[in-house]
């Protein structure tokens with residue numbers, strides 16, 4: 014039986030559960046790897062461009078000692094069963110407490126909800142649809158299905174529009190709708206696409222901005238995205254890839270960039286604003302010096 018997925022309806026990260034099934038997956042130099050299914054779980058399995066949650070399962074041994082088992086990975090199989098991958102076996106029927114790592118979850122929620130918002134703003138401001146989304150440990154990207162690279166002015170406009178919505182603190186709410194109604198929403202243009210899943214469809218609404226058929230985890234208010242910054246834009250096969258970061262990632266990226274720039278400025282003994290001009294002047298000087306060197310070498314007697 015498929016587990017009750019707590020993340021669908023609640024932000025709860027801890028939950029009591031019973032081990033329903035456990036199977037040995039592999040055995041290698043790192044030891045044994047087991048997959049565990051629970052009757053209920055707050056752990057998000059990889060899906061929709063969003064990576065899995067990590068955390069621990071805590072069981073009580075017969076001696077009364079607490080056994081804390083790290084969850085390395087969480088995946089969903091084709092039958093819709095959610096599997097927690099662990100390095101220690103647990104007993105079938107055992108009561109455990111699941112605890113999701115909250116820093117990782119919050120980070121994913123910020124990037125993922127920020128992606129919904131950014132995609133909605135690209136569509137609204139530039140008519141540019143998002144064709145795919147990727148969230149990694151270092152970077153988050155969306156691919157825009159457009160031929161032309163958005164100009165820097167356009168990117169700045171989209172970025173500011175998204176940040177205004179963040180500052181407005183709009184609520185995000187979850188609705189479960191019947192497939193027929195979801196199809197009607199697509200016809201009306203309220204939903205862009207539907208997942209290939211049977212039964213009721215989970216629709217996430219960002220108030221006044223968009224509806225999105227999505228099974229991922231989100232913040233419950235746009236304010237909690239905490240800000241979005243667009244970074245690199247590069248050409249990919251299906252259009253243009255836009256790298257962005259939200260919340261704490263944006264703060265860390267800004268801090269890292271400033272330290273880098275400040276370090277360069279100190280090395281050059283100029284203010285940060287003057288770095289580009291100073292670097293350009295140094296390159297010119299280097300070019301001139303190389304020319305001079307070549308000239309002087311030509312004056313030397315040929316080597317014996």
Ligand SMILES: [Zn+2]
Pocket residue numbers: 125129217225227228229230231
């Ligand atoms: Zn989502």
